[in-house]
Amino acid sequence: MPAFTSGHCNVVVLLSGTGSNLQALIDSIAQAAPAYPARIRAVISNRADALGLQKARDAGIATAVLDHKAYVDREAFDQALAECIDNFGADLVVLAGFMRILSVTFVRHYEGRLLNIHPSLLPLYKGLHTHQRALEAGDREHGCSVHFVTEELDGGPLVVQAAIPIQADDDAQRLAARVHAREHQIYPLAVRWFAEGRLSLGAQGAILDGQYLGASGHLIRT
Known part of the structure; x- marks a missing residue:
């Protein structure tokens, strides 16, 4: 700790x-x-x-x-x-x-103690209307990302992402509801990692348990 x-x-x-x-x-x-x-x-x-x-x-x-x-x-x-x-x-x-x-x-x-959650699989769909944009692009999966905040909008090092499959009958509202459910799981997880001293920000990105995370952070798929 x-x-x-x-x-x-x-x-x-x-x-x-x-x-x-x-x-x-x-x-x-x-x-x-x-x-x-x-x-x-x-x-x-x-x-x-x-x-x-x-x-x-x-x-x-x-x-x-x-x-x-x-x-x-x-x-x-x-x-x-x-x-x-x-x-x-x-x-x-x-x-x-x-x-x-x-x-x-x-x-x-x-710096290093500011977290944000974004409703897309960053670096895809920075900004607004992410669910509709994912549908319009014909993506097969969508999700949410927790990242350290830097000067680049929605561009800081990724900590954890949750990916879900896009279903054939999804519209933006249904997709958003399913993504929100995943947000509510991964954001407390990231906060706990930080509070336990397991998560930090290094010169090359987010570090979890002494190891740099990759470009997608810790990726969870369902």
């Missing part, structure tokens, strides 16, 4: 919406408590109406709202956001549907 200041890994979650991945992480921690090596110290949103905030409150987790529209530019917002995160003593920052493009300064401040 790494020597976290508080004796366990303090996680701060950033979100803008419903918080389904937050709930998956809350449930994963609760199911393994007290052995789970991480705790969620706070949930922060740029939207006061984000449903994920209520999920956090229901679980007894501290919340904070920073309205990005109240700041003069992206850099000013990100500076305030970083100060808020650091006040909670974050060892790891988890992006869970946080609909903001982060500044270079912010990303560098949290």
